[in-house]
Amino acid sequence: MAIFLPRPSAPGPSGGRSAARGLRRTWPAAALALGAALALSGCGEQAPAQTSAAPARPVQVTSAHLRPREPEKTFVGVVRARREIDLAFRVGGKVVQRKVEVGDRVVPGDLIARIDPEDLKLELESARAELAAATANLAQTSAEDGRYRSLTAKGAASNAELDRKSLAKDEAIGRLERAKRALELAENRLSYADLMSDTAGVVVSTSAEPGQVVSSGQTIVRVARLDEKEALVALPETALAAARSAAAGVTLWADPNRRIAAHLRELSPQADPASRTYAARFTLDGADETVALGMTATVVLTPKDGAAVARLPLSAVFDKGHGPHVFVVEEATHTLVAKPVELAGFTDDSALIAKGVSEGDKVVTLGVQTLEPGQSVRTVPAKGATATATASISGEVKP
Incomplete structure (x- = not known):
């Protein structure tokens, strides 16, 4: 399309200055009109409008996981035998032999150790001699008692003398019984x-070596019975209630994929003065030979209250006058959905959601006050403390 501008006429002698001023006023306006016409037209076609869609907003999300409201508590301890027996001699003497070492298995009747028996043999011989003397004395007093009874019946002996002989016989009988008991003790x-x-x-420990003189009752070896095994742990005072009421299980460091059922058998009524913890013993139900004494055991206390909640950051919950809500990202459309939730409680850094979210939901955790339902978003991971701090201030996470 051609654009024609008015051609200025030649000025006359008297109107030259006026014509020049008019041309200066009309030329800029004409130039602007020409520029607009060229921009809006192109050989008779109108220029198309330039439009663009709003970009998806980045948001930080976390996956919702339903877990028991009271989390499991774990405590590390060791496997011990429920009963450990200290074996000791019932008499004193010099140890001449020890037949077992730490780790040896023993059964009833096995020889553990032996002391020098010479002094005990002498005591036995003395008891036998005393028995022989008591037996002879009884025979003598019995014979005298018989004679004096005969003489008294004939009137040749007095009744007082008969009484003395009868008492001597009774004393000999008692002496013989005492000698018999002494002989039995010496044999024992x-x-x-x-x-x-x-x-x-x-055998879990030894306390005496050959050549050592020990006293009666002094521990020689300690034997742990294998019929019942326990996990010994130290509990803080905050876990005492859970230990009494929660269901217990034990995992071994040597076999972490296996959990052994257990139950609390003993809980110390007094704290240890040094560690301020309470010793607790959990009996392992059905522990087999693979559970060795001294193994590292982890006691897991699971609360019996099975109510499941989702733990979300406090910044994920908002309330705009219609109750608590959270924003969930729809996986198919990548848009936000505001879901009403029911709060079960709070911790120092989390909100406990009882109802309103499902397992695996992608919940927005930052900047929820600036978002709207139906808004198109894209999920991005947090990039450390800097991204979190920026998101907390600006309401969004920078990609």
């Missing part, structure tokens, strides 16, 4: 020179 003491095991188990 000699048998005590051999320390025998009276239980089945494993």
